[in-house]
C-alpha cells in the first residue's frame with residue numbers, strides 16, 4: 007500500500023467537434039442505432055478532424071488541466087502520455103506535447119502503453135515518481151485517436167470507439183489523508199490475441215500484403231473480452247477496497263473505464279453499488295481507451311459530482327489484457 011503523498015491539482019479534457027452518430031454509422035456498415043445502443047449504451051462518438059493528431063488533443067486537455075491547477079508550463083517536470091495511438095511510433099507523443107506546450111527541457115517525457123488501462127497505470131507511475139521526491143509536478147495525459155486504427159468496414163469494432171483526451175496535473179500532497187491513496191494493477195498476458203493490432207510492430211512489420219489484409223487495424227473477440235473485463239474490474243475494485251478496509255458504499259463516485267454500459271452495469275451489480283454512484287459518459291463518447299477515465303473524471307468534477315473530501319474509485323480494463331484500480335480522496 008502506498009503512502010498518500012500525491013494529489014490531483016487540476017483536470018482537463020478535450021473532445022473533437024465532429025460528432026458521429028449511430029444513425030450515420032448505420033449508413034456505412036450493416037448496423038443500427040438500436041443494436042449499438044442496446045449492446046453498448048453508445049449513442050455517438052467524437053472523431054478527430056483531418057490532420058488533428060493525438061498530441062493536439064492531449065495539448066488541449068493539458069492546457070485546461072494546467073489552468074485548473076493554476077500552474078504554468080514552467081512548473082511541469084514530468085509528462086506521461088498514456089496512448090496506443092501515438093502520433094508516431096517514435097519519438098513519443100509526450101515529447102511532441104512538451105514542444106507544443108513549451109515545457110522546460112528539463113522535463114522527463116515519455117509514453118506509456120497499457121491500452122484502456124493506460125491512464126491508471128500512468129497515474130500510478132507519475133505518483134510514484136513524485137513521491138520519490140525527484141519530480142514536483144506531473145502532467146498525466148490520456149489521449150487517443152482511435153479513428154485512425156479502427157477498421158471502418160468492421161461493424162463488430164468500429165461502432166464502439168471514439169477520439170478524445172483527458173489530463174490531470176499532480177503534485178505533492180500537503181495533507182497525508184488526501185490524494186492517491188493506492189492502486190491495484192494487474193495483467194492477464196495470456197490473452198494478448200483477444201484484443202490487439204496484429205500488424206505494424208516488429209513482429210510483423212507493415213508490408214503491402216499486411217496492409218491489404220487490414221492487419222494494422224484493431225481486432226477484438228468481443229464476447230471473451232466482455233467476460234474478462236467484468237471479472238478483472240470487479241477483482242481490481244474489490245481488492246483495493248479490501249486493502250484499504252473500505253466498503254463499496256463508502257465510495258461517493260466510481261469513474262469506470264467507459265467501454266460498454268453493460269460492463270459498468272455488471273460491476274454495479276457485483277459491487278452492490280447503485281448506478282447513480284457510477285459516472286457514465288460512454289453514450290456520448292464511446293470507448294476512448296486511455297482518454298476515457300481522465301475525460302470522465304474532468305466532466306464529473308466540472309459538473310459538480312466530485313467535492314472536497316469525496317472518495318472516488320477509478321477502475322479500468324484494456325488490451326494486454328491489463329486492468330487496474332485507484333482510490334482518490336479529494
Ligand SMILES: CC(C)(COP(=O)(O)OP(=O)(O)OC[C@H]1O[C@@H](n2cnc3c(N)ncnc32)[C@H](O)[C@@H]1OP(=O)(O)O)[C@@H](O)C(=O)NCCC(=O)NCCS
Nearest residue numbers: 036037041045122161162165228229231232265266323324
Ligand atoms: C462487442 C459487443 C458489444 C458485442 O455484443 P454481444 O452481445 O457480445 O454481441 P455478439 O458478439 O454476440 O454478436 C451478436 C450478433 O450481432 C452481430 N453484430 C456484431 N456487431 C454488430 C453491429 N455493430 N451491428 C449489428 N450486428 C452486429 C454479430 O455478428 C452477431 O451476429 P450472429 O449472431 O449472426 O453471429 C460486446 O461483446 C462487448 O462490448 N465486448 C467488450 C468489448 C470491449 O469493451 N472492448 C474494449 C475493452 S477495453
